[in-house]
Amino acid sequence: MNTDDLQLKRATSSALLSLLNLTALPVIGFIGLLYVYSKTKPNTIDRYYAVVGIKTSLLAGIALLLVTLLVILLGGFESPLTWVYVTSYFVIVHASFILFATWTLTRSWTGEKLKRQILSK
Amino acid sequence: MRETFTKGMARNIYYGGGIFFLLVLIGLSVDTVRSLPKTDNSQNLTETVAAGKRVWEVNNCIGCHSLLGEGAYFAPELGNVYTRFGESTENIKAFIKYRPVDGIPGRRSMPQFNLTEEELEAIAQFLKYTDGIKTARNWPPNIQG
Amino acid sequence: MKYESQGIAKMYFIAAIALFVGQILFGVTMGLQYVMGDFLFPEIPFNAARMVHTNLLIVWLLFGFMGSAYFLVPEEAERELYAPWLAKLMFWIFLVAGGLTILGYLLVPYARLAELTMNDLLPTMGREFLEQPTITKIGIVIVALAFVFNIGMTVLTGRKTVINLVLLTGLVGLAVFFLFSFYNPDNLVLDKYFWWFVVHLWVEGVWELIMASLLAYVLIKVTGVDREVIEKWLYIIIAMALISGLVGMGHHFFWIGAPAYWQWLGSVFSALEPIPFFMMTLFAFSVVNKRRRDHPNKAAVLWALGTAVMAFLGAGVWGFLHTLAPINYYTHGTQITAAHGHMAFYGAYVMVVLTMISYSMPLMRGKKAANVTAQKLEIRSFWMMTLSMVAITLLLTAAGTMQVYLQRYSAEPLPFMIVQDKLAIFYWLREVAGLIFLSGLFLYIYSFFAKGKEVEFIAEQAE
Ligand code: HEM
Ligand code: HEM
Ligand SMILES: [Fe+2]
Numbered sequence: 001m002n003t004d005d006l007q008l009k010r011a012t013s014s015a016l017l018s019l020l021n022l023t024a025l026p027v028i029g030f031i032g033l034l035y036v037y038s039k040t041k042p043n044t045i046d047r048y049y050a051v052v053g054i055k056t057s058l059l060a061g062i063a064l065l066l067v068t069l070l071v072i073l074l075g076g077f078e079s080p081l082t083w084v085y086v087t088s089y090f091v092i093v094h095a096s097f098i099l100f101a102t103w104t105l106t107r108s109w110t111g112e113k114l115k116r117q118i119l120s121k
Numbered sequence: 122m123r124e125t126f127t128k129g130m131a132r133n134i135y136y137g138g139g140i141f142f143l144l145v146l147i148g149l150s151v152d153t154v155r156s157l158p159k160t161d162n163s164q165n166l167t168e169t170v171a172a173g174k175r176v177w178e179v180n181n182c183i184g185c186h187s188l189l190g191e192g193a194y195f196a197p198e199l200g201n202v203y204t205r206f207g208e209s210t211e212n213i214k215a216f217i218k219y220r221p222v223d224g225i226p227g228r229r230s231m232p233q234f235n236l237t238e239e240e241l242e243a244i245a246q247f248l249k250y251t252d253g254i255k256t257a258r259n260w261p262p263n264i265q266g
Numbered sequence: 267m268k269y270e271s272q273g274i275a276k277m278y279f280i281a282a283i284a285l286f287v288g289q290i291l292f293g294v295t296m297g298l299q300y301v302m303g304d305f306l307f308p309e310i311p312f313n314a315a316r317m318v319h320t321n322l323l324i325v326w327l328l329f330g331f332m333g334s335a336y337f338l339v340p341e342e343a344e345r346e347l348y349a350p351w352l353a354k355l356m357f358w359i360f361l362v363a364g365g366l367t368i369l370g371y372l373l374v375p376y377a378r379l380a381e382l383t384m385n386d387l388l389p390t391m392g393r394e395f396l397e398q399p400t401i402t403k404i405g406i407v408i409v410a411l412a413f414v415f416n417i418g419m420t421v422l423t424g425r426k427t428v429i430n431l432v433l434l435t436g437l438v439g440l441a442v443f444f445l446f447s448f449y450n451p452d453n454l455v456l457d458k459y460f461w462w463f464v465v466h467l468w469v470e471g472v473w474e475l476i477m478a479s480l481l482a483y484v485l486i487k488v489t490g491v492d493r494e495v496i497e498k499w500l501y502i503i504i505a506m507a508l509i510s511g512l513v514g515m516g517h518h519f520f521w522i523g524a525p526a527y528w529q530w531l532g533s534v535f536s537a538l539e540p541i542p543f544f545m546m547t548l549f550a551f552s553v554v555n556k557r558r559r560d561h562p563n564k565a566a567v568l569w570a571l572g573t574a575v576m577a578f579l580g581a582g583v584w585g586f587l588h589t590l591a592p593i594n595y596y597t598h599g600t601q602i603t604a605a606h607g608h609m610a611f612y613g614a615y616v617m618v619v620l621t622m623i624s625y626s627m628p629l630m631r632g633k634k635a636a637n638v639t640a641q642k643l644e645i646r647s648f649w650m651m652t653l654s655m656v657a658i659t660l661l662l663t664a665a666g667t668m669q670v671y672l673q674r675y676s677a678e679p680l681p682f683m684i685v686q687d688k689l690a691i692f693y694w695l696r697e698v699a700g701l702i703f704l705s706g707l708f709l710y711i712y713s714f715f716a717k718g719k720e721v722e723f724i725a726e727q728a729e
Contacts, residue, residue, distance in 0.1 A: 022337045080671040088660050095583045099547070101577060106551040128494060131501035132318055132428075139508035146512045149531070153459065153524055158462020160523040161455040171452040178392025178450075179380040181665060189522050190599030191458065192394050195300070195312050198599065222308065228682070230305030232311050234377070249608035257529060260521035265679045 001108045008111050010036055010046035015105040018053030021059055022098050049108050056104070062091060064092050130163065162253040172245025176240045185231070188251065190260070198266025203252035205264050210245035217241060269340040269630045271347035276630045277357055279623045283711060285326035285364070286616075290704050292319040297697040299692050310372065310683045313567030317371045323611065324395065325364045330619030331440075331476055335417050335433060338483050339624045343424025349416050356412050358589050363405040367398055385520025389450055393461055396447045403447055410441040428497040429486075431506060433479040455523040466515045469610070470539060470581075474507040477618045478546065479571060484625045484695040485550060488567050488603040490558035499549045510538035517589045521598055536589045540582030541612075550574035562721040563628060563635035565644040569621035572652060576613025584609050584659065596674050601666030601689070609659040612651075620710075627714070639718025643709055650706025655716035 014036050021029025021092035032054045068086055075082030087096050127182070132227040157163070182199070189200040206212040217234065218241060224230030236244065267273065297317045299305045306315075332353075358587045358705040370379045374390070381473065383399035385391045390400045400407070414437050421430045446463040447636050482500045486493060516532025530685060550571050561567060586596040628636045631696065636644065 070479050080668050080676075081670055084664045084667045088664050091583060091587060091663065092656075092660065095579055098583075100576075102544070102547055103551055106548060106555050109552055126498070128501065131498050131505065135501045135505035135508070138505050139512075142509055142512040146515070148460075149513070149527075154456070155518075156525050157453070157455055160525075162523075163453055163454055166453060171294070174457075175361075175389060175454055178389065179377045181313045181317065181392050181397060182391065182395050184316045184376075184397075184593065185311075187452075189458065191518075191522070193313070193316055194599060194601060194604055195296075195316075206585040224304050224307040227302070227304055227688075229299070229312070230307060232308055250387045250644060252351070254455060254523040256523050257526055258521075259353040260493045260595065260598070262596060262674045265673050265678045265681050 001100055005039075007046040008108075010040060011049035011108045011111070012105070014046065014049040014053040015101065015108040019057050019098070019101040019105055021057050022051075022094070029052075033057060043051060045111065045113070048113060049104070052114055053101075055096065057103060060094075061095055064097070075096065125261050131180065153249075158217070160255040162250055162255070165250050165253055166175065169243050169246045171248040173243035173245070173250075176244045177247055180236075181258075189254070190258065193232045196231065198261055199248060200251055200254075200256075201202070201261055201264065201266055206264065210249055213245040213248055214241040238257075267341075268345050269351040271353075272340050272626075273630050274350055274357075274682065275333040275337035275345065275626060277354075278329050278336065279627065281357070281361055282326045282329040282333060282619065283623070284398065285329065287370070287707060289319055289322035289326065290700075290707055292316075292322070293444035294373060294697065294700045296602055297693070297700045298527060308543065312447045314371050314376070317376075318368055321371070321394055321397060322368065325360075325547075327615050327619060328621070329360070330615075331437070332413055333479050334626075335413075336620065337439060337622065337630075338480070339417050339420050339430060340424075340434065340484070342427045343420050345420065345424040347416065348419035352412055352416050356375060356391060356409050358407065359394045360409045361411075362451075363402055365403045367513055370399065371397070381644065388448065390448055390645045391485045393450070393457070395465055396461070402450075403444075406442070406614040407444065407642050408579045414438055426483060427493075428500060429479045429483050432475050432482075432500060436472045436479065439475065440468065443467045444473060451489030458522045459519065460522060462515055462518045466518055467512075469509040469615070470638045471508065471613060474511065474542060475504050476541075476576070477573075477614055478503045478507070479548065480618050480622050481550065481570060484566060484570050484621055485553050487658045488561040488563065488570065489553050489556070490561075491553045491556055494512070496549075496553065499545070499553075503549065506545060507542040508540070510541060514539045517591075517594065517652070520591050520594055533590045536537055537586065539587050539589070540578070543578040543582035547574040547578045559589045561620070563625060563634065565641045565648070566621060566625040568645055568648055569617060569624045571649060573613065573617035573621050576609065576617055576655075578613075580609030580611070580659070581657075584663075587663075596670045600664045600669050600707065602670065603666075605662035608662065609655060612655045616650075632722065635721045636713070636714045637716070637720050638715040639717035641714035641716075641721070643716050647710035650709060651703050654699040654703040655697075658696050658703070661692045661696045661699065665696075668692070677728050 014033060014093040015030040017029045017036065019029075021027070021033065033050060037054060040050050068090055071086055071089070073083055075085065104114065114120070140232070177188075182188075185193050185196040186199045187194060190198065202213065203210070207218070217231075217236060218231045222230045222233045224232075287445075294317045295306065295310070296312060298529075299312050299315065305535050336353055370382075371464050372626060374382070376397075379399060380391050383391075385400060385481065388400045390403055391397055396403075414434075417437060419436060421434050424430075443464055445711040446460050451460075467556050479499055483498050485491065486496050511533075513531055514536035517536035519532055547681035551574070554567065554571060580627060588594050588602050588606065628634065635641065668686055668689055672680050673682060
């Protein structure tokens with residue numbers, strides 16, 4: 001496998017791992033991402049996707065776990081409104097992250113960055 | 122979707138998987154139908170109960186209520202109404218019988234169905250029979266349904 | 267449009283949209299009855315409005331599927347429709363039968379309708395979604411058979427493509443599983459068990475085949491991506507749909523008196539059901555990313571992407587939310603169910619039909635795509651309807667959570683009606699969102715009549 005193929009493969013792995021981190025394999029996916037990151041060099045497409053994945057995971061961690069935990073702590077375990085808020089918030093934000101990661105994955109398959117280069121295509 | 126995974130393989134998974142799980146479903150359904158008598162309260166399924174089910178259907182009660190959690194969510198669950206009404210078919214009959222024709226101003230109201238005594242008895246017996254169905258973990262979670 | 271008989275789709279689509287309006291009008295009526303209980307009582311009681319709402323939904327989606335098939339199949343099969351006259355005849359039969367049934371719901375008490383249609387001979391009425399008089403059900407079967415015959419003959423005597431065959435399989439399945447609606451045993455548990463063979467095996471089985479093939483067709487057309495690639499996706503999506511969805515039906519057998527093993531089987535297999543919907547999103551995103559051309563019909567591309575995303579949200583995410591037995595124990599038959607039902611039906615089936623309409627209507631009207639203004643309005647109506655459906659779903663989810671907590675979870679559970687009063691604020695907001703949805707729908711219809719600069723012209727200029 002030449003470097004180009006390897007890079008593309010790593011880019012796809014990163015995108016997939018960040019998706020898995022959000023769904024079936026939380027934490028494990030993240031560890032995988034750090035591992036892929038350690039293999040990449042600056043200014044390459046695989047580094048780019050590893051960073052996107054890590055950023056997504058960290059952001060999702062804060063938005064989903066930290067915020068939810070805070071709301072439960074502040075709102076109280078026994079209050080129905082806490083649960084009303086937590087369910088609606090968690091489902092919609094979680095789903096949004098998954099959709100974003102899905103988009104990332106399909107972009108990584110094209111070997112380009114996230115934003116479509118309108119002129120070059 | 123790498124090239125090693127061909128369209129032919131995808132098609133085989135579709136046919137193979139689809140047919141296999143259809144057969145599994147049929148097998149499970151046969152087993153379910155066989156073992157239903159243990160839970161379905163069919164020993165109490167009398168002629169009156171069957172007639173009551175018809176009354177339930179032709180008045181479209183399911184259009185407002187849920188029964189064992191299925192139906193509409195506008196009015197209370199009725200799978201356990203017999204218990205909720207103090208295990209009395211008379212209470213159920215009285216409730217249905219005395220619904221005001223024009224409803225209760227400003228509130229959700231149940232229509233007056235003008236049921237005959239016979240129909241009232243049948244529907245009440247049907248609800249009693251339904252309450253006797255052994256649902257897993259005794260669903261609904263509590264008496265409020 | 268390559269074949270003249272494809273044009274038959276147009277009348278089907280017009281009828282579909284008209285009935286869609288009726289559906290939503292009754293939706294907002296019910297939404298109001300939720301908070302103003304005496305609204306239209308006793309003239310149109312809630313249960314009558316609900317039947318009209320849900321049955322119109324099913325009927326117009328069927329019109330939409332049929333129209334889509336009449337448009338798609340001749341082109342894929344590379345021949346005219348087998349019997350165009352039959353398609354036209356069935357259109358009128360279905361429309362009249364459907365119209366009379368809805369009028370029946372509204373004009374006479376349901377028990378009287380049952381009597382008039384001699385329900386006693388073969389009692390099938392009075393079960394959710396299957397409220398139609400037996401005679402209407404027989405009519406539906408006849409229409410479905412004639413339709414499947416017509417489409418089937420076209421496919422079998424023409425070019426057979428994967429899209430054609432998958433669509434045909436889905437349509438045959440639709441007709442076959444509907445036959446379970448004639449089985450109505452006195453034993454309630456048995457009745458409930460086989461009732462799901464219509465409802466679940468439709469929306470989480472054969473309809474997914476229909477949806478996936480329609481989506482694949484439109485995506486081939488608007489992106490120009492290689493058919494081989496798209497067909498592979500199509501197979502693997504529907505494979506996952508059947509592998510997860512058939513036994514996944516167990517998620518409806520938790521609390522109706524069925525054997526305990528369904529708790530496990532239903533939970534595990536239905537937890538896999540989001541996969542095909544997720545793959546549709548992946549599929550749509552990836553082919554749009556790899557598109558070979560920019561199709562002038564931007565609205566159709568948006569609808570196609572929107573379908574994939576919203577179906578994943580409504581069916582996949584909101585389905586998963588309450589599909590595991592320990593959770594469903596609390597949420598079964600609450601507003602959570604209603605939240606999921608709305609977004610899933612809208613995201614998957616409403617949107618896929620609107621995608622087909624968006625793609626095919628301009629072609630049937632003799633252009634590549636609607637004019638610039640019309641597309642702009644259509645896209646705006648897309649966002650109005652879609653976002654208000656998201657709002658409706660979130661509000662019902664909030665209401666449902668509160669309901670579960672107060673009525674089922676808390677140490678001192680409150681009676682149903684007391685809890686409903688406490689949810690009024692959510693229901694009012696849902697009604698507002700419903701009215702925005704309705705306005706979006708009107709805008710959508712208006713977009714068909716809007717005049718503006720033609721896109722072909724612009725496309726040519728750009729070349
Ligand atoms: C936009 C305004 C709408 C409003 C205000 C509305 C309102 C309602 C209400 C109040 C119910 C009855 C809930 C109950 O049983 O208590 C209902 C049921 C239903 N509606 Fe709608 N609806 C709307 C739009 C739609 C749309 C666009 C769809 C389809 C895509 C739809 C599909 C359904 C279905 C499938 C049910 C049965 C739900 C179930 O059994 O869980 N509705 N709707
Ligand atoms: C497009 C596909 C789907 C549609 C149109 C749809 C629609 C519906 C509707 C209308 C109901 C209410 C039925 C009733 O009135 O009792 C329902 C119930 C349910 N659906 Fe779906 N659904 C879809 C996919 C899914 C998926 C993929 C899952 C699981 C991951 C799921 C899980 C459930 C569950 C667990 C219930 C029972 C809710 C209860 O216990 O009350 N659905 N669905
Ligand atoms: Fe289901």
